[in-house]
Amino acid sequence: HTVLNSGKVTAYEGSMQVYLKSMIGMQAPALVIPKTSSNAVEQQTTTLLRSQNFAQGNADKTVLVFYKSGCGPCEELLGQLPAVYQRMKDSGMRIIAISSDADIPSFMEHAQDFPWERSYCDLQGTQGVNFKSYGVIGTPTLFVIDKQGKIIEKPSGVDFIKRWYEPPTE
Numbered sequence: 001h002t003v004l005n006s007g008k009v010t011a012y013e014g015s016m017q018v019y020l021k022s023m024i025g026m027q028a029p030a031l032v033i034p035k036t037s038s039n040a041v042e043q044q045t046t047t048l049l050r051s052q053n054f055a056q057g058n059a060d061k062t063v064l065v066f067y068k069s070g071c072g073p074c075e076e077l078l079g080q081l082p083a084v085y086q087r088m089k090d091s092g093m094r095i096i097a098i099s100s101d102a103d104i105p106s107f108m109e110h111a112q113d114f115p116w117e118r119s120y121c122d123l124q125g126t127q128g129v130n131f132k133s134y135g136v137i138g139t140p141t142l143f144v145i146d147k148q149g150k151i152i153e154k155p156s157g158v159d160f161i162k163r164w165y166e167p168p169t170e
Contacts, residue, residue: 022135024154027051028064028145029133031098034122046122051149059094061152063160066098066131066141069106074140077157078110084164085115093144094118100126100139 022029028051035047054062065081067074078097085095097114099121101107111119122128126136134143142160144153 022133022143022151022154024151026151028054028143028149028151029130031064031096031120032122032129032133033120051145052147054096054145054149055092055094055147058092059089060092060147061094062145063088063093063095064098064134064143064145065095066100066134066136066139066143067110068100068126068139069110071139073157077140077161078114080161082113082115084161087164089116096120098128098130100124100128100131100136 030051031049031054033047033049054064065077067078069075081095088095095114095116095118097111097116097119099107099111099119101121102123102125104121104123107119107121107123111121120130122130125131126139130136134141140157142155142157143151144155146152
């Protein structure tokens with residue numbers, strides 16, 4: 001958003017196109033999901049999860065959470081999300097977490113405790129295809145995607161979580 005509004009960059013070619021792909025209102029890029037062996041060590045194949053298929057069942061929005069184990073702000077966000085997850089789920093939101101961890105033990109340390117069903121890690125760190133296609137340069141980074149697969153919000157972690165702690169207004 002800052003890059004686009006700066007007026008300093010006038011051509012978005014090559015790797016700069018990522019800024020256009022991850023703008024609010026744009027169709028969200030598909031996620032490349034690794035399929036791992038039963039012991040989750042050896043990556044075998046991948047599958048594509050298209051953004052219009054993120055929200056399934058009763059969900060009408062998906063929150064993508066890009067994070068890294070050991071990152072202070074990520075740890076804070078991941079510590080708060082489980083407390084508000086059921087309320088988010090009841091309101092039609094689902095969570096997909098994408099880790100930039102480069103090893104299985106770091107990834108599993110967090111992912112095994114998440115109350116949501118989908119957490120992925122391609123073991124490529126911030127150089128992984130999902131981090132690149134969403135233009136994620138720092139963690140945590142959040143995207144809210146609607147049922148049609150469009151990016152509708154890029155909230156900050158703290159403000160986003162606070163919304164779910166506040167009682168609903170009537």
